[in-house]
Amino acid sequence: xxxxxxxxxxxxxxxxxxxxxxxxxxIYRTLHPPLVFRALDQRKINLQPTILSLRSRISAFxxxxxxxAIMSLASKLSITDVDVKGKRVLIRVDFNVPLDENKKVxxxxxxxxxxxxxxxxxxxxxxxxxxxxxxxxxxxxxxxxYSLQPVVPELEKLLGKSVTFAPDCVxxxxxxxxxxxxxGAVVLLENLRFHIEEEGSSKDKEGNKTxxxxxxxxxxxxxxxALGDVYINDxxxxxxxxxxxxxxxxxxxxxxxxxxxxELDYFAKAxxxxxxPFLAILGGAKISDKIQLIDNLLDKVNTLIIGGGMAFTFxxxxxxxxxxxxxxxxxxxxxxKNLMEKAKKNNVKVVLPVDFVTGDKFxxxxxxxxxxxDKGIPDxxxxxxxxxxxxxxxxxAVDEAKTILWNGPAGVFEFDKFASGTKAILDAAVKGCENGxxxxxxxxxxxxxxxxxxxxxxxxxxxxxGGASLELLEGKELPGVVALSSK
Numbered sequence: 023x024x025x026x027x028x029x030x031x032x033x034x035x036x037x038x039x040x041x042x043x044x045x046x047x048x049i050y051r052t053l054h055p056p057l058v059f060r061a062l063d064q065r066k067i068n069l070q071p072t073i074l075s076l077r078s079r080i081s082a083f084x085x086x087x088x089x090x091a092i093m094s095l096a097s098k099l100s101i102t103d104v105d106v107k108g109k110r111v112l113i114r115v116d117f118n119v120p121l122d123e124n125k126k127v128x129x130x131x132x133x134x135x136x137x138x139x140x141x142x143x144x145x146x147x148x149x150x151x152x153x154x155x156x157x158x159x160x161x162x163x164x165x166x167x168y169s170l171q172p173v174v175p176e177l178e179k180l181l182g183k184s185v186t187f188a189p190d191c192v193x194x195x196x197x198x199x200x201x202x203x204x205x206g207a208v209v210l211l212e213n214l215r216f217h218i219e220e221e222g223s224s225k226d227k228e229g230n231k232t233x234x235x236x237x238x239x240x241x242x243x244x245x246x247x248a249l250g251d252v253y254i255n256d257x258x259x260x261x262x263x264x265x266x267x268x269x270x271x272x273x274x275x276x277x278x279x280x281x282x283x284x285e286l287d288y289f290a291k292a293x294x295x296x297x298x299p300f301l302a303i304l305g306g307a308k309i310s311d312k313i314q315l316i317d318n319l320l321d322k323v324n325t326l327i328i329g330g331g332m333a334f335t336f337x338x339x340x341x342x343x344x345x346x347x348x349x350x351x352x353x354x355x356x357x358x359k360n361l362m363e364k365a366k367k368n369n370v371k372v373v374l375p376v377d378f379v380t381g382d383k384f385x386x387x388x389x390x391x392x393x394x395x396d397k398g399i400p401d402x403x404x405x406x407x408x409x410x411x412x413x414x415x416x417x418x419a420v421d422e423a424k425t426i427l428w429n430g431p432a433g434v435f436e437f438d439k440f441a442s443g444t445k446a447i448l449d450a451a452v453k454g455c456e457n458g459x460x461x462x463x464x465x466x467x468x469x470x471x472x473x474x475x476x477x478x479x480x481x482x483x484x485x486x487x488g489g490a491s492l493e494l495l496e497g498k499e500l501p502g503v504v505a506l507s508s509k
Contacts, residue, residue: 098506099277101139101254107147110200112250113139113279114267116257116486117155117173125172131473132259133173135486137180139256139279140208150203152249154191154211154267161225162218170213177210185210191217192245200249217242220266243270258285259487261502268502276507281486286503288462288483289494292427297460298324301423303447305330305430309354318497320364325371325419329432329443333375334405337395344398348405373419377409379433379440386437407433408443420450429464429495435471444471452480465491
């Protein structure tokens with residue numbers, strides 16, 4: 023029942039005393055409750071009057087295993103657990119899709135991802151299906167530029183049926199449209215973020231923040247709740263946001279849709295029960311943006327590839343390699359040695375690039391060059407991709423792994439002459455997937471890479487959530503998942 027215990031001397035529990043007594047939960051959660059109380063007694067700490075409330079808190083903490091958010095999905099309602107027949111099914115989808123100047127959808131991946139959940143509700147006799155989403159950042163007020171109406175034709179094409187568009191997402195007019203809909207009718211609500219109450223705050227052009235009125239937030243949430251009998255969350259891409267449509271709908275049954283379930287199932291496979299060896303491939307520019315991610319993964323993986331712009335900070339700190347005009351993360355550089363020490367302690371093999379494709383400027387028409395780590399990158403040049411020797415090392419790591427988690431490209435893949443390193447990893451990952459490996463793409467730029475080369479269906483899973491997948495990989499709980507009903 024309890025988290026796996028680790029050897030801890032109960033007399034060495036780190037505590038703070040004073041009027042506000044809070045133990046170091048990270049240590050306490052490794053102990054059986056009696057050990058905690060024995061530790062407190064042995065330290066002769068006078069905890070009255072807080073000991074009684076603390077005792078109940080600690081006991082409650084251990085009564086249920088403190089499962090990671092992704093693992094808690096097993097105890098959460100899924101759409102297949104819910105009877106939708108004759109009910110208004112309110113689904114939070116993620117239709118935050120790119121539109122061109124003619125208001126045409128240019129990438130429908132997120133709409134396609136929601137179709138199975140919508141069709142399941144229709145096929146199982148739902149009275150109506152009410153879809154709510156955001157699009158862009160209208161900052162809490164209506165803006166035609168961010169209307170969801172252009173999504174309707176694409177949605178109708180994918181569903182093979184007509185879709186009613188509601189001019190708002192709450193209010194009497196919307197309720198009338200929703201209550202009139204039956205026979206499996208589909209209604210798409212206008213952009214949730216046209217109301218400041220969805221996000222809870224907004225910013226003006228100068229960046230000044232305005233907080234939403236708490237009473238109006240509650241009223242907005244009641245307005246959303248009035249539109250459904252059953253709530254389904256299929257918006258994994260927004261699951262890390264505690265927005266009204268994610269956590270504020272107060273219906274008796276709140277379940278995960280198929281897309282949400284698939285996302286969390288695959289991340290659980292990687293983070294909680296991976297087939298080993300387990301390889302993580304990390305790219306991106308700044309170490310400081312990914313310290314928590316690297317730190318969390320060092321507790322889980324067997325091998326870690328560090329590529330992209332962050333690699334130059336590692337190479338400069340560890341090998342004093344000249345990096346020319348390449349990215350150097352001053353703040354992140356202070357953490358490099360600590361991260362490497364943790365990798366050594368956990369017996370994690372860290373693979374860094376050994377050669378580089380360089381450019382004389384950050385541009386698609388830059389003159390390209392080549393550099394190795396023994397000589398470094400000359401002044402006036404910057405590393406924009408890894409070289410062939412590095413790609414061979416990365417491929418070797420991919421070939422050895424059984425579970426591969428990839429978050430961040432190896433180079434500036436947007437420029438063709440600096441895309442080879444990223445493409446080489448992708449090719450190795452696709453081949454690995456064909457041979458039975460589990461390959462998970464962690465959203466964001468890496469998902470764009472998979473889309474660019476048309477291999478999304480040749481990988482185990484390509485996440486639809488950039489920020490949400492990153493927070494899961496960092497070990498954080500997602501508010502949108504926590505808010506779902508338990509079975």
